[in-house]
Amino acid sequence: DTEVTQTPKHLVMGMTNKKSLKCEQHMGHRAMYWYKQKAKKPPELMFVYSYEKLSINESVPSRFSPECPNSSLLNLHLHALQPEDSALYLCASSQDWVQAGDEQYFGPGTRLTVT
């Protein structure tokens, strides 16, 4: 089973709202990732968790706050977003950190619209 699930599938939020994106995998993977993808662009890495610890923050604004409650779950807390944050947010996981060259498995994404 190479499935990564994400909820919700779609999210519309105002600039003053607080919401969370959720990601789950049951493949026993130890690395999990958040990506942001704008239309007609490749995914851009936001955060990497390795063994439940934040390993990489690609200078993401603090209005995005990641959390890894356990090795299977990854959350992205959203607060005071801007319209330009509207995008597809993809979660991924890999057996080990990308340094090992492991492939990443992606979830279906959450399409976020900030109004």
Add this chain to the structure above:
Amino acid sequence: AQKVTQAQTEISVVEKEDVTLDCVYETRDTTYYLFWYKQPPSGELVFLIRRNSFDEQNEISGRYSWNFQKSTSSFNFTITASQVVDSAVYFCALSEAGDDKIIFGKGTRLHILP
């Protein structure tokens, strides 16, 4: 610095034609990994293949085949007898051993016309 170039922004072919998607990479490392991902309109990136720099063997999986040539720093992807379901954006990607992220190319949007 590592870099992935997919020069073909968009390709359209008629169903059953063969099509090759080009990928050229740059890296200074001797150990690195190459990937292809498919992104259909639904949005999910689907992993297709992973190759490490020491394995130049070409690979075939059904109608899909990959040609890895270190001499030209290329990792091209061919779909034989294309089908409408192959319509998607295809990303080539690179990671270097010891590095902390995958570098994606800009993607090639493939349209298979019925």
